[in-house]
Amino acid sequence: MSNAASQSPSNPTIRIRISDVTAAGEGLAQVVIYHVDSSVLRDGEVQDFHLMRKFPDFLWLREALVRDFPDRIVPPLPGRRVVSSFAASEVEGMRLLLELFLFRLAADEGFSAHLPFSIFLTYSWENLCEFKAAYESTTPIATDAEDADTPLRGLLESVVGSFRRGANRAWLSLGLRTADEDGTGEEGTSFAEVAGLAASWRSIRACLRRYGDALDELGRQSEVHSEGLKAASRRMRMVDAADANLLEYRVDDLRMYLQVCLATLSRQACMASDLRLAEAASKERTRELTRMVDRLNEAEDEGEVSELTEGIRKLDRSLRDAQSRIQDRREALERATQSLREKLPGFLQDRLDECRRFEKEMVDIQRRVGGFLAFPSEGCPDEAT
Secondary structure, eight states: OOOOOEEEEEEOTTEEEEEEEESSSSSSOOEEEEEEEEEETTTEEEEEEEEEEEEEHHHHHHHHHHHTTTTSSSOOOOOOOOOOOHHHHHHHHHHHHHHHHHHHHHHHHHHHSSSSHHHHSSSOOHHHHEEEEHHHHHHHOSSSSSOOOHHHHHHHHHHHHHHHHHHHHHHHHHHHHOTTTTTTOOOHHHHHHHHHHHHHHHHHHHHHHHHHHHHHHHHHHHHHHHHHHHHHHHHHHHHHHHHHHHHHHHHHHOOOOOHEEEEEHHHHHHHHHHHHHHHHHHHHHHHHHHHHHHHHHHHHHHHHHHHHHHHHHHHHHHHHHHHHHHHHHHHHHHHHHHOOOOOOOHHHHHHHHHHHHHHHHHHHHHHHHHHTSSOTTTTGGGGGG
């Protein structure tokens, strides 16, 4: 996974990346710290910031955006987790989702211009805590076996050379004895030939012993390479499992994003229902006001007239306030509807494209993992899955 800084096409003045993830404390008291690097364009000058953030800081930022943009779809955050083993795949998954969260905020003109987001990207940890309090009133696989055929090759070449020299000496010795047809020959020459032949066979036996030692060494080296291949298979399985784990994080992110969209649609439906109820109540009060006016026109007693007049005045003020609230709700509903009408189709298409891409990546991972089923999987840690 690349840690290159993310830059929004629609907002090139902001660059963000989470460069590192560290842990402080032990056990359940362990706190994960995310190191956020940001570059912000201010007054024509690019300023770089290197900040430390905890997961609650990201939660506070999203809650502030949800509170200040009630009619907008705010990008989701992953759920809070208790990291017991600080596994690399879990850490990388959380880093990826939090970086996606910041990148999506930076790509939106409204969110990127919001004060809490600017404070989040520029303030130090202590200053951010003060602001939050005032605002409220996260190698190639190296088989350590060296190139074993460097000493082995020298040993084999030496064995083969000795074997050839011994064989040549034996055949030359056999060829040197040329007996006559009657079987006579020089006695001295015969003893020299026998001595040479014996020396040749001794050399051959020594070569055979060395050849056997070379075969034993070759067997040991083959066992080492076999273990290296098994280790490589296990490591590739772990890498593919880590990729699948990160892919699950991306799918969870997509699921949370769709849940946010459904919650926004549900909130809009509630706004429409409240508006209908308020309009019905306003109509009922209008009918009641009409009945009181009719009674006032028919009343003859001054006390009754005074009481009806005061009641009509109070009901009229209440009706005016209700109509003002209805108008505000109607405008808020229209803004939310217009925002969804403009952004929801493109948003759903982007999420659909992500889902298709995730499906292709998962199929590719399954294909790669299937290629190593011939190797035993014992010793592969369960955390990798």
